[in-house]
Amino acid sequence: MRIVILTIGDEVLRGDVVDTNAAWLGSRLSELGRILLARVSVGDAVDDIVRALVEIGARADFAIVSGGLGPTEDDRTTEAAARAARVGRCLHEPSLACIRERFSRLGLAMTPNNVGQAMLPDGADPLPNDCGTAPGFALHIGACRCYFLPGVPREMRAMFDALVAPALAGAPLHTRTLHVFGMGESHIDHALRDLDAGSVEVHYQTRFPENLVKLVSREAAELARVEAEVRRRLGGAIYGIDGDTLAAAVGRELRARGATLGIGESCTGGLVGHLLTEVPGSSDILRGAVVAYANEAKQALLGVPEKTIERHGAVSAQTAIAMAEGAQRAFLATFGLATTGIAGPGGGSDEKPVGTLHFAVAGPDGTVARHRLYPGERERIKLLCAWSALSLLLRVLRGDAGS
C-alpha cells in the first residue's frame, strides 16, 4: 500500500508550529506495520492544496490529510478536495445537526462559518468528530482513498485511531515500549550492545526527559524473550511500559499500598503536583503540596527549622529532608516528597551552580535524599528535578532505592 500524509496550513509551512501531526501519524503507521511513501505539507492557498491532492491521487493508494477544516476563511481543504475529485459540494445535514448540538450543549452561539463546516464534497463519507466541531470525511481522489481529518492534534488523533486505523490494520505487529529514566541514550545503547534480538526490531527514541526502547515483532514469544533480556540489562531504570507515565506509575504504587502523599516543592514550582494530578483519580493518593518559594513559607508551612536554612542553605540535602518530613507531617500523609534547587538563570554560585538539585522522600521506613547537577535551561532543569524526585519516590515504593 502506497501511503502519503498531507498536512495543510500556512502555520506549519512557515514553521510557526512544528508539524507534530505528521510525526505522530508516521509513528502510528509504523506501529500498524505500514511504511509511508512520503509526507507533504502545503499552505492554505486552495490552488496549492488542489495540486497536492491531484498528485497524491495519481501516486498513492491511501492518504491521510489533516488541517484546514476549521470555520475561518483560511480553511479551504473541503473546497480543494471537491475540486481535486472533480465533484461539487452539498450540505450534509447530520453533520450540521452535530455541530448545532455541540454548540447548544456548550451554551455557545453558532456563527454562519460553522455552517460551512458541514458542506462536504459529493460522495464523501462523513467521519464524525466527537471532540470538536469540524467533521472529517473520506473521499476517493483518483484511485486513492483519502481521509480528511482536522488539524487540531487531539481531534485528529482520536479520529485516526477510531476511524482510519481499522482501515489500515494489516497483519498485527506486537509492540512493547519500555520507558527509561535516568540513563542516557548512549548508555542504553552500550547496555544493549550484543543483544540477541533475533527477529525483533529494536528502536531507540529520546523523548526528553525520558528514553524509550521500542520492540516490534510479528512473534509474541520472541518479543517476550527480548523484553525480558532488556529488562535484565536496564533494571530499575525502566519505570513503565507502553502508554505509561512516571506519574501514573507512582500513583499506582501508592494506591496499591493504600498510601497517601504530601509534597513540598521549591525549585519545581508546582510541577511535581501538576504531573501527579494529570492522572485521573489522583485525589485518592495526593493530599496536597506546598510550593515554598520564599524561605518564610518553608518555615511557616513546612516547619523547616530556621537554623537548617541558615546553616546549610535553602538548597541543601538537610533542607530537602526537612521539607519532605514537613510535607509528610503537614498533610498527615504516608509519604512526603520534596525538591529544592537552583533552576536559574540567576541564583547560582561557585559552590552551588545553576542546576544543583536536592530531593528527598520521607516514608514510614525513614527518609532518603539524593542530589544531582543538571546542565541547561530553567525549563529543562525544573523538569529533570521533578522527574528525579518522582523516580526516587517510585524506587522507594518498589524497595529499589539503592544507596
Add this chain to the structure above:
Amino acid sequence: MRIVILTIGDEVLRGDVVDTNAAWLGSRLSELGRILLARVSVGDAVDDIVRALVEIGARADFAIVSGGLGPTEDDRTTEAAARAARVGRCLHEPSLACIRERFSRLGLAMTPNNVGQAMLPDGADPLPNDCGTAPGFALHIGACRCYFLPGVPREMRAMFDALVAPALAGAPLHTRTLHVFGMGESHIDHALRDLDAGSVEVHYQTRFPENLVKLVSREAAELARVEAEVRRRLGGAIYGIDGDTLAAAVGRELRARGATLGIGESCTGGLVGHLLTEVPGSSDILRGAVVAYANEAKQALLGVPEKTIERHGAVSAQTAIAMAEGAQRAFLATFGLATTGIAGPGGGSDEKPVGTLHFAVAGPDGTVARHRLYPGERERIKLLCAWSALSLLLRVLRGDAGS
C-alpha cells in the same frame, strides 16, 4: 520565487523524530520574506528521493534539501541528486582534503565511507561544512536551483545562514503576533469580519488554550494601523504580543507594581505555580503556593472555614474566595489567587458536572471571583482553569476585570 523544502530520512518519515529542520527552515524563510510553496519528506530509498527531486525540478525555482549526506549506506542523497539532474559523479578533491583534515584534527581514523562523502554530482558547487564531515552542494535540477545540506540540525542551520540565506534575501517582512485567551476561533473570526486589512495578511492560529492572530506586512505603518483596529475589536482578550506568555505578562504586571503573589490551588494541582515559575526571576514575585487537594489541607493551610466547605461545597465561589484570601494571608502576599473545580473524569454531579471551575483573586481592593464550565478531558480542563485564573489576575492588575 517558488520555494520547496525537501527533508530526507526514514526516521523523519516514521515519526521517530519530529522534523524540526522543516519547521526551522520555514520560520527562517518567513523572516527572509519568502513564502514556501510546499514541503515534502521522503524516506531513504533512492528511487523515492529521485522522484521527489524530479518533481521539484519541474515545479519550483529554489529548493532546500536536507538529510542523507552522511557516511552510512542509508545516505543516498548525492547519488539521487546526480540521477535527478542526469549527470555523473566525481571525486571533489578539495572536499576530500577538508574531510581528511577534520579527521586528523580530531585524531580519528577515516573510513572508506567518508571518502564517498566527497563524491559530488558533476557541475555541483560544493558548500563547505565547518561543523561536520558531510559537505553540501548546490546543483540545478531542471530550472530549479537546489541546495543540498546535511540533516544534522546544527550543521544544517549554520550552512543555511552562511550560504543559502544570502541567495534568498528579499525585502524584509514586518510581523506582529497577538495572543488571545478566552475567545474562540470562530468568535475572533466574527469580530474581525470586514476588517480593512489593506495589504496586511491576517492569519489565525489555535495553540490550545490560546489563539494567535498574526499580522504580516511589508509596510510597518500599515501593520500598526491594522494592529490598532484588531486591538480595538478584541479588547482585553489580547493579553500579549509576539513571544509573550500569559505567565510572563502576569509576572511583569506584578513586578511593575512591586507586588507579590500567593496561590491556593485545588483542581489545577500545582499547574498555576508551574506556569508562573517557568518564567526566569519569578522568585521575586511568587512567594509560594498551597495545593490543597484534601479539604483538611484547605482548612489547615489556607484557613478556609470548615463551615464554608460544609455549606457551599469545596467547589464553590465561596470556597474559591476563602482560598484566595487564605493564600494572600498565608504567604503575606499583595495578591492571592485560587482555583477549585472538578477536573474529572470522576467527581461530577448533576448540579456540579465535570468541568465546573471557580477561581478568585484577592487583592488590596477586594476579592473578585468567576466561574466557568469547560467540556473535555482532565488535562484540558486543568489547563483551561489555570489559564482562566491567570487571565483574571492579569485583568485585575490591568484594572480591566469588568463584572
